[in-house]
Amino acid sequence: MKKLGREFYDRKTVIVARELLGKLLVHGRRIGRIVEVEAYLGRHDLAAHSARGLTKRNAPMFGPPGYAYVYLVYGMYYCTNVVTESEGHASAVLLRAVEPVSGIGGRTRGPGLLSAAMGIDKRLNGHDLLSDELFVAAPDRHEPVDVVRRPRIGVGYAGEWAEKLLRFYVRGSSFVSRK
DNA sequence: TGCACGATGAAC
DNA sequence: TTCATCGTGCAC
Numbered sequence: 001m002k003k004l005g006r007e008f009y010d011r012k013t014v015i016v017a018r019e020l021l022g023k024l025l026v027h028g029r030r031i032g033r034i035v036e037v038e039a040y041l042g043r044h045d046l047a048a049h050s051a052r053g054l055t056k057r058n059a060p061m062f063g064p065p066g067y068a069y070v071y072l073v074y075g076m077y078y079c080t081n082v083v084t085e086s087e088g089h090a091s092a093v094l095l096r097a098v099e100p101v102s103g104i105g106g107r108t109r110g111p112g113l114l115s116a117a118m119g120i121d122k123r124l125n126g127h128d129l130l131s132d133e134l135f136v137a138a139p140d141r142h143e144p145v146d147v148v149r150r151p152r153i154g155v156g157y158a159g160e161w162a163e164k165l166l167r168f169y170v171r172g173s174s175f176v177s178r179k
Numbered sequence: 180t181g182c183a184c185g186a187t188g189a190a191c
Numbered sequence: 192t193t194c195a196t197c198g199t200g201c202a203c
Contacts, residue, residue, distance in 0.1 A: 038186070040186075047186070048186085049186075052200085055199075055200070056199080056200090057198080057199060057200085071186090071198090071199090072196095072197070072198060072199090073185060073186065073187055073198095074184090074185060074187050074188085074195080074196070074197080075185090075195075075196035075197035075198070076187075076188085076195070076196055076197080077187050077188075079186060079187085081186090094186060096186090107188095109188095110187065110188065111186070111187070112187045112188065113187085113188075122198095152186070153186070153187090154185085154186050154187075155186060157185095158186095177187095177188095
């Protein structure tokens with residue numbers, strides 16, 4: 001497998017989101033195949049954390065591409081994001097589900113369980129995804145992915161932005177959190 | 180300094 | 192539909 005470079009992340013968020021499907025998320029010995037993601041398009045996207053400006057929590061979103069943005073939701077689960085586009089654009093892709101490949105087991109559907117299974121928590125917030133500890137890689141044999149587009153989950157407060165088709169998942173995968 | 184509220188997940 | 196659980200952000 002081949003680790004993705006900075007240039008992969010430094011592109012339109014929707015493109016990065018789609019192309020993350022089928023890629024491998026690697027944290028140490030743990031490897032999962034990404035099967036579901038959501039795109040958050042920056043400050044004008046009312047569903048994005050960055051929509052309300054720069055804060056201590058969302059700071060990684062405003063940084064350069066290819067870094068992790070990890071935060072706690074509902075006091076019990078961590079959500080893992082990948083920062084995209086140029087520094088200051090404040091966009092990211094939320095990783096929602098992976099298919100276990102090696103080093104992990106159990107439940108991996110949904111952003112909270114994905115993070116738990118992969119051993120990702122706030123210590124990895126702001127971590128460089130070009131590091132050897134945590135990164136995304138292209139598998140040696142990349143099978144073609146049939147992509148399904150759906151509205152994002154849990155963003156009903158975002159008005160018209162809640163309806164946009166910014167959730168992407170691998171058609172037919174039984175590891176997707178919701179159809 | 181206090182408090183309402185989530186980019187969730189599982190049970191009822 | 193409800194609950195567990197707590198850091199963050201913004202109102203006092």
